[in-house]
Amino acid sequence: xxxxxxxxxxxxxxxxxxxxxxxxxxxxxxxxxxxxxxxxxxxxxxxxxxxxxxxxxxxxxxxxxxxxxxxxxxxxxxxxxxxxxxxxxxxxxxxxxxxxxxxxxxxxxxxxxxxxxxxxxxxxxxxxxxxxxxxxxxxxxxxxxxxxxxxxxxxxxxxxxxxxxxxxxxxxxxxxxxxxxxxxxxxxxxx
Numbered sequence: 001x002x003x004x005x006x007x008x009x010x011x012x013x014x015x016x017x018x019x020x021x022x023x024x025x026x027x028x029x030x031x032x033x034x035x036x037x038x039x040x041x042x043x044x045x046x047x048x049x050x051x052x053x054x055x056x057x058x059x060x061x062x063x064x065x066x067x068x069x070x071x072x073x074x075x076x077x078x079x080x081x082x083x084x085x086x087x088x089x090x091x092x093x094x095x096x097x098x099x100x101x102x103x104x105x106x107x108x109x110x111x112x113x114x115x116x117x118x119x120x121x122x123x124x125x126x127x128x129x130x131x132x133x134x135x136x137x138x139x140x141x142x143x144x145x146x147x148x149x150x151x152x153x154x155x156x157x158x159x160x161x162x163x164x165x166x167x168x169x170x171x172x173x174x175x176x177x178x179x180x181x182x183x184x185x186x187x188x189x190x191x
Contacts, residue, residue, distance in 0.1 A: 001131060001132060005131075005135075006131060008052075008056075008135075009126065009131045009134060009135055011049075011052075012049050012052070012053065012122075012134075012135070012138055013123060013126045013134070015045060015046060015048070015049035016046070016049065016119045016120075016122065016123050016126075016138070017123060018042075018045065019042055019045065019046040019115075019116070019119060020116055020119060020120060020123070022038070022042045023039075023042065023078065023082075023112060023113075023116055024078055026038055026039060026042070026082075027078045027081040027082045027085065028081060029085065030085075032085050032086055032087070032089070033164070035085060035086075036086075036089070036157055036160050036161060036164075037157075037161055039108075039112070039153075039157055040154065040157040040158060040161055043112075043115075043150050043153050043154045043157060044154060046115065046119070046150060047147070047150050047151065047154060049138075050138075050142040050146070050147045050150065053135075053138055053139040053142050054139070054142060054143065054147070056135075056139065058139070059132065059135040059136040059139050059140075060132070060136060061132065061133050061136040061137075062130075062132050062133065069121070069124035069125055069128050069130075070124060072117055072120065072121065073117070073120050075113050075116055075117060075120075076113075078113060078116075079109050079110065079112075079113040080109075082108065082109035082112055082113065083107065083109035083110075086108050086109055089108065089156075089160050090107045090108050090109050091105060091106070091107055091108075092105070092106060092107075092108060092152075092156040092159075093105050093106075094106065094152040094155060094156065096148070104152075106149075106152065108153055108156060108157070111149045111150075111152065111153045112153060114145070114146065114149055115146040115149055115150050115153070118137075118141040118145055118146040119138070119141075119146065121137055121141070122134045122135075122137040122138040122141070125137055
C-alpha cells in the first residue's frame with residue numbers, strides 16, 4: 001500500500017471518528033432545535049467521505065473472511081437518546097431506490113445509529129492496523145448500506161431545517177402584515 005492510499009485511509013478514519021464522537025455528543029444534548037442542524041453537518045461530512053470511497057477503485061480484502069476485531073459497540077443507549085431527542089421528527093419516509101419507486105418509513109435515530117455501527121466496524125480494523133480491510137469494509141458498506149441510509153437521513157434533516165427556517169419566515173411575515181394592517185385600520189378609523 002502506497003503512501004497516498006495510507007493518507008487517504010487516515011482521512012477516512014478521521015472523518016469516521018469525527019462522526020462517531022459528534023453523534024455520541026449530540027445524542028446527549030437537550031435541544032433538538034440545535035441538534036438537527038448539527039446532525040445535518042455531520043451526515044453531510046460522512047457522505048463526503050463515502051463519496052470519496054465510492055470514487056476509488058474497488059478495494060479488496062486481503063483475507064477471504066473478515067478478521068474478528070471484537071464485538072460491535074453497544075450503541076443502543078445512544079439510539080434511544082436520539083429517538084427521545086428527535087421525537088416528533090424521528091419517523092420519516094423516503095424512496096429506497098429512485099429507479100424503483102418504493103416508499104419506506106424509517107427512524108432517524110435507527111439510521112444514524114446503523115451508520116455509526118457500519119463505520120465503527122471499519123474503524124476497528126483501521127486501529128488494528130488492517131488498513132486494506134478497513135478500506136474494503138468502509139467502501140463495501142457505503143455502497144451496500146450506510147450510503148443509502150445517510151442519503152435518506154440527509155434529505156430528512158435538510159427538510160426539517162428547511163421547514164424550520166422557511167415556515168418561520170412566512171409566519172413572521174404574515175405577523176408583520178397583520179400588524180401593518182392593524183395600524184392602517186386604526187389610522188383610518190381615527191380620522
